[in-house]
Amino acid sequence: xxxxxxxxxxxxxxxxxxxxxxxxxxxxxxxxxxxxxxxxxxxxxxxxxxxxxxxxxxxxxxxxxxxxxxxxxxxxxxxxxxxxxxxxxxxxxxxxxxxxxxxxxxxxxxxxxxxxxxxxxxxxxxxxxxxxxxxxxxxxxxxxxxxxxxxxxxxxxxxxxxxxxxxxxxxxxxxxxxxxxxxxxxxxxxxxxxxxxxxxxxxxxxxxxxxxxxxxxxxxxxxxxx
Numbered sequence: 001x002x003x004x005x006x007x008x009x010x011x012x013x014x015x016x017x018x019x020x021x022x023x024x025x026x027x028x029x030x031x032x033x034x035x036x037x038x039x040x041x042x043x044x045x046x047x048x049x050x051x052x053x054x055x056x057x058x059x060x061x062x063x064x065x066x067x068x069x070x071x072x073x074x075x076x077x078x079x080x081x082x083x084x085x086x087x088x089x090x091x092x093x094x095x096x097x098x099x100x101x102x103x104x105x106x107x108x109x110x111x112x113x114x115x116x117x118x119x120x121x122x123x124x125x126x127x128x129x130x131x132x133x134x135x136x137x138x139x140x141x142x143x144x145x146x147x148x149x150x151x152x153x154x155x156x157x158x159x160x161x162x163x164x165x166x167x168x169x170x171x172x173x174x175x176x177x178x179x180x181x182x183x184x185x186x187x188x189x190x191x192x193x194x195x196x197x198x199x200x201x202x203x204x205x206x207x208x209x210x211x212x213x214x215x216x217x218x219x220x221x222x223x224x225x226x
Contacts, residue, residue, distance in 0.1 A: 032074070035074060036074050036075075038064050039060060039064060039071055039074065039075065039081065040081065040084060040085060040088070042060050042063040042064050043055055043060050043078075043081045043082070043085060044085055044130070045063070046059055046060065046063065047082070047085065047130060047134065048126050048129065048130060051134060051135070052082060052134055052135035052137070053135070055078050055081070055082060056078060057071055057072070057077075057078055060078075060081070085130065086130065086131060086139055087152065087153065089127045089130050089131045090131060090152065090153035090154045090157070091153045092120075092124075092127060093120055093127075093131065093153065093154075093157065094153040094156055094157050096116055096117075096119070096120040097113055097116050097117065097120070097157060097160065099112075099116070100112040100113045100115075100116050101160060106164045106165075106167040106168050106171070106173075107164075107168065107173070107221075107225055109164055110161075110164045110187070110217075110221065111217060113160070113161065113164075114187075114191050114213050114216075114217065115210070115213065117191050117195070118191065118194060118195055118209045118210070118213060121195035121198070121199065122195065122198060122199070122209060125199045128195060128199060129199065132192060132195075132196070133196060133199070133200070143155060143158070158181075158184055158185070158188065161183075161184035161187060161188060162180040162181050162183070162184040163180075164184075165180035165183045165184060166180045168225055173225055174225060175223075175225065186220070187220065187221070190216050190220055191213065191216070194209055194212045194213060194216065195209070
């Protein structure tokens with residue numbers, strides 16, 4: 001008689017204990033993720049206000065009011081933090097460009113990519129500066145094929161551009177023998193010049209970014225695309 005009532009009770013205790021264990025693990029993972037985000041947010045603020053050279057574990061720890069040793073439990077070094085900042089920025093950059101990839105015509109796709117690139121840079125200049133206008137040691141991380149990021153967002157974005165020139169060549173619409181990778185890098189450099197000047201200089205150029213983009217395409221792209 002006792003065993004009839006005892007067995008369900010044991011099963012209930014085990015199930016309850018398992019549920020508590022899962023909830024505890026989930027809470028720890030959530031707290032870990034939240035702490036990492038807090039560290040990255042503080043680091044990003046320091047970099048944008050003072051540059052990468054000012055980024056130290058001590059300064060981050062002071063900003064979030066934790067001991068530096070605690071941060072080392074989550075990030076092995078300040079370089080690891082800087083690398084993650086750049087990868088996150090490049091991921092946002094790639095997301096901003098992504099809708100343009102749905103356009104069927106490669107030339108129209110290229111033009112829309114240029115518009116979206118400029119919009120990203122001018123609407124979020126802080127992130128753009130972080131990616132392209134601060135220390136190359138860290139911002140180039142978005143283009144480096146490392147074990148942590150074998151297919152980094154920067155590499156993906158460049159591949160989208162190069163793919164457009166591959167398509168134009170296959171369609172016999174490309175009047176240039178220059179390889180697609182070089183054409184992609186040239187186009188990127190030109191659009192970056194527009195955004196960089198608009199962010200860094202309030203008086204020059206006076207033309208709108210859209211007008212500069214169109215002029216750039218007239219001179220650079222339409223010269224070798226039919």
